[in-house]
Amino acid sequence: MIPLSIPHLGGNELKYVTECIETGWVSSAGSYVSQFENIVAEYANCKHGVATSSGTSGLHLAMHMLGIGQGDIVLVPNITFIASANAVAYTNATPVFIDIDPDTWQMDLDLMEEWLSTNNGVHVKAVMPVHVLGNMCDMPRLMDIASRYNLHVIEDSSEALGSYWNGKSAGSYGAMNIFSFNGNKIITTGGGGVIVTNDEAYAKRAKHLSTQSKVDPETYFHDEIGFNYRMVNILAAIGVAQMEQLPSFIQKKKEIDAYYRNQLQGVGDIKFQKVAKEVDPNCWLFTFYSSKQNEILLALKEHKVIARPFWFPMNQLPMFTQNEYYTKSDHSRDIHLNCLSIPSSVNLSEVEMQKVVEVIKSVWQ
Numbered sequence: 001m002i003p004l005s006i007p008h009l010g011g012n013e014l015k016y017v018t019e020c021i022e023t024g025w026v027s028s029a030g031s032y033v034s035q036f037e038n039i040v041a042e043y044a045n046c047k048h049g050v051a052t053s054s055g056t057s058g059l060h061l062a063m064h065m066l067g068i069g070q071g072d073i074v075l076v077p078n079i080t081f082i083a084s085a086n087a088v089a090y091t092n093a094t095p096v097f098i099d100i101d102p103d104t105w106q107m108d109l110d111l112m113e114e115w116l117s118t119n120n121g122v123h124v125k126a127v128m129p130v131h132v133l134g135n136m137c138d139m140p141r142l143m144d145i146a147s148r149y150n151l152h153v154i155e156d157s158s159e160a161l162g163s164y165w166n167g168k169s170a171g172s173y174g175a176m177n178i179f180s181f182n183g184n185k186i187i188t189t190g191g192g193g194v195i196v197t198n199d200e201a202y203a204k205r206a207k208h209l210s211t212q213s214k215v216d217p218e219t220y221f222h223d224e225i226g227f228n229y230r231m232v233n234i235l236a237a238i239g240v241a242q243m244e245q246l247p248s249f250i251q252k253k254k255e256i257d258a259y260y261r262n263q264l265q266g267v268g269d270i271k272f273q274k275v276a277k278e279v280d281p282n283c284w285l286f287t288f289y290s291s292k293q294n295e296i297l298l299a300l301k302e303h304k305v306i307a308r309p310f311w312f313p314m315n316q317l318p319m320f321t322q323n324e325y326y327t328k329s330d331h332s333r334d335i336h337l338n339c340l341s342i343p344s345s346v347n348l349s350e351v352e353m354q355k356v357v358e359v360i361k362s363v364w365q
């Protein structure tokens with residue numbers, strides 16, 4: 001079996017976790033949490049990091065902290081992982097979905113701007129760009145639009161640790177931005193997230209709210225409704241070990257990306273995701289476009305190669321069908337029906353990549 005995107009635990013993970021177990025620091029206190037927060041924040045060129053139990057809880061916390069709630073609208077790309085839209089829904093705000101650019105598969109900023117100009121006066125509070133697959137949304141342009149319409153920006157950078165727009169890191173543009181460390185991400189803590197921000201007050205409040213708004217460690221006095229959204233030390237220990245390997249992981253992901261692009265170029269009607277010249281992507285998960293999505297998925301399955309179709313567009317999911325979806329040509333539907341992701345794990349061997357390519361090519365033979 002060739003998996004899609006699995007963790008590579010080849011560094012100090014066992015050593016650091018063993019240390020947690022031997023010293024008893026496995027839970028919510030311990031030095032690895034703050035170490036991990038600092039390393040991730042520094043890597044993303046941000047001043048502060050607050051570790052959370054998941055990327056989803058980080059997104060929810062950021063929404064909550066910005067006071068987003070009932071009656072507010074948040075703009076979200078129509079192609080994303082469900083957590084982006086769910087985080088908005090948890091606050092009782094309404095996500096409005098914007099179609100994606102057919103080439104980069106990121107939120108279409110022309111459409112976003114058009115929607116804003118025709119919906120002047122509607123209570124739009126924030127925009128959540130998602131850096132889909134570690135490629136990046138045009139953040140300088142998005143920040144400009146957001147400032148003209150007075151919107152908060154929360155980047156869902158879950159998939160984009162180590163991606164840059166003109167040298168500026170994904171996750172360093174918005175007020176508070178999120179990385180996910182779920183098992184399939186470029187590095188993992190098993191499950192977890194980090195909120196990064198340059199605002200000390202936000203960082204302090206995020207820490208406070210994520211630990212049940214406890215005011216004093218010795219008494220049970222809580223000053224507002226909080227959440228149990230913190231990351232535990234034993235998982236942060238895995239994260240610290242993973243961060244030590246991140247540069248080599250990104251290097252390997254870029255090699256996988258180059259290999260597939262090179263081998264699949266000109267095969268049938270295959271097209272690749274466009275990466276703007278300003279973007280240095282982390283190449284997290286190789287995904288391509290072909291009208292033979294189904295045949296390819298079946299052929300790969302037969303050969304025990306794990307591949308996945310692209311996400312269902314948000315507007316097609318039962319809980320969001322009533323929400324507004326702004327589009328001209330429904331590129332989301334097209335991308336969903338024609339794109340698929342193929343094995344991209346850091347420990348993928350050349351023989352395995354050759355096999356994946358062979359099976360894909362066989363669909364046209």
Ligand SMILES: Cc1ncc(COP(=O)(O)O)c(C=O)c1O
Pocket residue numbers: 054055056057080081083084130156158159180181182191192193
């Ligand atoms: C784009 C995107 N947003 C949010 C998440 C949620 O992260 P988590 O699984 O850590 O809650 C993920 C990954 O799972 C993701 O890919």
